[in-house]
Amino acid sequence: MDHSAHHTGTAHDHAAREGNHGHAHHDGHTAGASWSTAAKATLHCLTGCAIGEILGMVIGTALMWGNVQTMVLAIALAFVFGYSFTLFAVRRAGLDFKTAIKVALAADTVSIAVMELVDNTIIALTPGAMDAHLSDGLFWSALLGGFAVAFLITTPVNKWMIGRGKGHAVVHAYH
16 A cells, blocks of 8 residues: 555655654554654753753742742743754754754654653642752752653653654654
8 A cells, every 4th residue: 555645755754764664554654663763852852951941940040030930931941952952953964944943843842842741740749849949959859850750751752753753753854
């Protein structure tokens, strides 16, 4: 059965086949990405998110902002840094700025959103973590624990998306 009608571009085709050697699933989608590919994509995304989120926490704390303002800044910076890692990589590969932004948004939006939702929920629900200072072990254990759980939850999401030629799969054509 010809599945070429389901694919509109070479980047999609290349990324959808990666990790599954082009074997089709019964529903017309490819079988899926490898766990290794999904973990690497998630780690790439988590790195940018972690830098942005920690920077936001440091800035909010230094400015003596409240919890809500600090968390909003941290989340915003997590998205900025998460997108920028992909943006710079695809720009180095030769994409123009407008196309690079589209690729970064398509590659990372769901991953960053899931990661930030999980991580910040854990921090908010950990007793005392929101009021802990940067020098407190509770602050860092809640933050790093949140990142670890976010990684574990986001990796299967990325695996599912990459296997369907979405999410981080759109970047694979440019690596």
